[in-house]
Amino acid sequence: MLSQLRAAATLLGILTILLGILYPAAMTAIAGAALPEQAGGSLVMRDGQPVGSSLIGQAFAEGRYLQGRPSAAGNGYDGASSSGTNLAPTSAKLADRLKTDGEAMKAATGASTLPADAITTSGSGLDPDVSPAFAELQVARIAAARGVEADAVRRAIAENTTGRTLAVLGEPRVNVLAVNLALDALAPAPAAPAAGTPTASAATPAN
Template sequence: MVSQIRAAATLLGLLTVLLGLLYPLAMTAVAGAVFPGEASGSLVSRDGVAVGSSLIGQSFAQPGYLHPRPSAAGTGYDGSASSGTNLAPTSAKLAERLTADGEAMRQATGAAVLPADAITTSGSGLDPDISPAFAAIQVARIAAARGVAPDTVERIITESITRRTLGILGEPRVNVLAVNMALDALAPAPMPQGETPTASAATPAG
């Protein structure tokens, strides 16, 4: 009996060290060496300072920036409270919000037809990408706010489109943070009087 307990305890200890300590450390080291960017959170830096992640969305509210899709995560793009609304398609509350947001979006963009991601939230609430169609209806607003030609904004967005993986997987998408950083590099957006850059405007949040 004692010998069996000793053998079991020894095996438990060895497996705990091997699988619970050494293996995770080894995989972490390999990931850091082979995929350093991904292993560190796919961080995006500007002037040596991390301003966000290419995998996690954040809020941009100023008119000179590409806006992300709506978010239901916490108070909006709250990384500690990732979530969707969990409202069913038959929900009256969801229908009311979509109707109101759709009307506001049409007035802001002049678009007669809106892409779905212009007014719907993602399951995570932290989606970093939007559809090229949603980006396209924002061109006029961004160009006017920055005082640049619409063609210039269109070019930046087009160059930032990520195509389907292997030509068949996923959908074409535009990374909001990448476009906004490219826009700032071209022509910094003017700030409203009395306002300073914030995480949702000129300086993306980390």
Template sequence: MLSHLRPAIVSAGLFTVLLGLAYPLAVTGVAQAAFPAQANGSLVKDAKGTVVGSTLIAQAFAKPEYLHPRPSAAGAGYDASASSGSNMGPLNDTLIKREKTDADALRAENPGVVIPADAVTTSGSGLDPEISPANARFQAPRVAKARGLRLAQVQAVIDGQAQGPLLGFIGQPRVNVLTVNRTLDARFPAHGQKGG
């Protein structure tokens, strides 16, 4: 009996050490050495070194001089500890009312322009840091007006930050909201604000 039990115990101990300790430590070490910024959350810092966000997680931008991210269903909005979609179906009255309210506000902001779908729909996680280039261009007139800029200046920043699909075919073209907003602040500080 002991002769059968001993190999099982040794195997369990060996694989616990190997796969529960050695492998995770090795992967963490390689990640820290090869990709330190990504391994530490792709944090964005200001000129003083204070963390102001992450390029991987959306945050609420409500001021008119900033691009706004997709709506969020994560907790009270952009709550990383409650990452999830709304789980509401397309016929859910609450979802329909929220999307209609959002669409009406966007139509008032930019009359006569087609509203991009991601301007009124939440993502699966509720924390997508990126929006479509169409959504960014839709918001550009508001941002330009709030900053006292020409529309072309804002669009140039958006175009400069736009990313194509990964490897040319995975995913959709996208614009990181935080990156664009930080670039706008650096190049064209909003009223009473220093760049950086």
């Protein structure tokens, strides 16, 4: 009995060291050497300071910025509370919100139809991208707010649009943070941004 316990404890100790310490440390070191940007969180820098991640969305409520899809993470784009709404497709609350938000979006943009991501939330609530169609809906507003030509805004969007992965997986997508940094470079915002983000704004809570 004692010999069996000793063997089990020895095996546990060896596996703990190998799989709990050495293996994770080795993978971390390899990832840091081979893919330093991704291993560091895919941070986006401006003037030597991190302003966000290309993988995590953040709130942009001001008219001069490209805005992401609605977020149900906390009070909106809360990285500490990543989540969707968990409302079922048959939920009356969800239907009412989609109808209200859809009517408001159509009134603001003049569009007769809307891309799904214009009014629906993502599963994580931290989606960093929007569809090209949703980005196009915002071109006129951004151009007017910044006093630039609409084509200049479209170029910033096109330059930060990624196609389907391997040409077949997923859908084309526009990175919101990258576009907004490009817009600030094109026509700087009149107000100084809050530290750590290109804009100081809070997302409207989405349910």
